[in-house]
Amino acid sequence: MNKDSKDRIERIFREGLSDHTDIVSADLDVPEGTWINIENALDAPKSNRRGGFVGLILALVGFGVLVGFSIYTMAQMTNFQYLEFLAIPDSLILPHISSEGSMIDVFIPSKTASAREEVVQIENQKDQSRDPISRNRGLAISPHVANQVNDDQESDVARKAFPFLSTKEIEEDTYLQNNKDGAEIELEDFPAFRNFGLLSSVSGEMSPLAKSDVVVEGLEGELKSSKYWTAQLGAGMRSNDYFIQGNFSIDPNTQFNVEKRWSPEVFLTASYFMGKSFSLDAGLHFTPIQTTAKYVFTLPYSTAEEEIVGNIAFRSINHNIPSVDGGLAAETRLERNVEATVEDGEEVVLNADVDQTQHIISLPLSARLRLLNLGNLHVSAGVGINFNLQISQLKSEVTNLESSLEQISYRELVLTPLDTRSSKSFFMGYQFGIDTQYFIDNSGTFISGSLTYSNALSPIFSFDNVNVYPRSLAVGIGIGKKF
Amino acid sequence: MDDHQIMVLINGCLNGDRKNQRALFDCYKRATFALCLRYARDKFQAQDMLQEGFIKVFKDLASYNASKGALWTWMRRVIINACLQYIRKNRKFEQECFIGEETDVVQYEDVSSSSYSPRDLLSYLQQLPNGYRTVFNLHVMEGYTHPEIAEILNISINTSKSQLSKAKAFLRKCLKEGNPENVTSKLAVTR
Incomplete structure (x- = not known):
């Protein structure tokens, strides 16, 4: 091919098509109705396609805000329940004290029924427990008071530790007056407590302040234990393949099959436990979808089109092949020694293994139910949906190329995407799975393991009646913490 | 059409005047259709490209700067971009x-x-x-x-x-x- 001929082709088209009046003549004029369509489009309200996407984002943000608000509200409600029966004026407390009464009557007025029930429950548990700390969860002393005392150890400890007592009562109590620094106060020695016997089990060398702290912590823990956050970071492996709905209209001389491959994955997950057994999870996963495409091409080998350099005869064959993300331009180069005879037009069957990769960012949202509680080991099952964004186009790497003709001494396959679209696919799917958490210490640190199956509900790629849906089975391990 | 007439048309289009928009379309429709025909597979695709191109022209006309070049030069670029965008959008798999x-x-x-x-x-x-x-x-x-x-x-x-x-x-x-x-x-x- 000489350059003049190439340039001449360019010149013929450049000159021939440069004048629009030659092209657009009576029988190829601007179609009628074009202006009406333009006018209608200018009058129409703006497309809501972008609005739909913005709506989806807003819905996700809204979901997050809702969950966050729920958590905040529940935390506030817990604190209210807790504080409501702590901040009780003397006038409400003292009239309830009697020798037949209980501390619950002292601390909780009748209007706070829910708080009262909660403390009754704690009282019942207390009796069954051997732990001296948990047995005294019924004693509620405001952390504010405790802090005040910590700040001012030399002040009137008893007054601050027992705000429900009047000044006169404290002054009249000889025992408290003799131990104003709080160092040797024993709660069972305090007359009001002695009468009700609720704190008789508190003993040892703890000061009332220390006891208050312990009790407050215990009570808070009890009230808040069923609602908490966990966050975990993990990595795993994902076995991917594609479900291809419909048939690619491919050359009958090309066979195409996609096989599973394992891919690495990293993830970050936040879970909000709304009860001891139920949680809502949201996460961010990054994974490449890796598969191996197996191709079998049958190509005619024309010796007439070979180029010969020395004792090597070679030819390049350009053909196109399908993939799960659009067509690929394939350039196959075959070489033979000139002494190795090949019949003109003889068919060459080539088997090609092509590793293909697409990078995906996934946002899964799921609900999880705890199935088993075996001490520190928890087993849960979950189901949910996921939103996925393809952040890279399909990358192809030929890993194996075999020829049916022994005479072919060298073969090479170069693949280039035909599809020049700039936008990336967005697709959604569902997932379900099972996971375990093992709490390794009392600070709430845990290790986790999971097994999840996911499948796309909308295609990552579609053309005509062909839809391609990614699906995968993932195993992961992670480390997390309870907050 | 001289420069003054074009500027009058442009100002009218910028004010959303439909008659001026129609006049601008009529003035350039053949040249732009010929351009679209080169990028399209057939005249139906070319019509789609032409429509999308002109919608873009009217929406982006405020960004046209007469001191930087002729209107046709600017329009040609906008129409070609519309053709490329159309091809990208409609070419999922071949x-x-x-x-x-x-x-x-x-x-x-x-x-x-x-x-x-x-x-x-x-x-x-x-x-x-x-x-x-x-x-x-x-x-x-x-x-x-x-x-x-x-x-x-x-x-x-x-x-x-x-x-x-x-x-x-x-x-x-x-x-x-x-x-x-x-x-x-x-x-x-x-x-």
């Missing part, structure tokens, strides 16, 4: 088979510019697969370099070169054999 390239060299004396009507040339061009046609248009008709085409189409420079080479090989055959159908029998296109 399975194209194009076996055997540049085997029949068309000699210099075989082809001369006077032998072919613009309609024939357009017909040959429209037979090309989208990728080949787009690269050929950008390089040969618009004068873009391969690095520029690679950036515009988000492909590699080599792909741009390769597609141009294949496009020319196809067009040479068309010019030699005269009937694109003869050539397209070797070109299995799934659309």
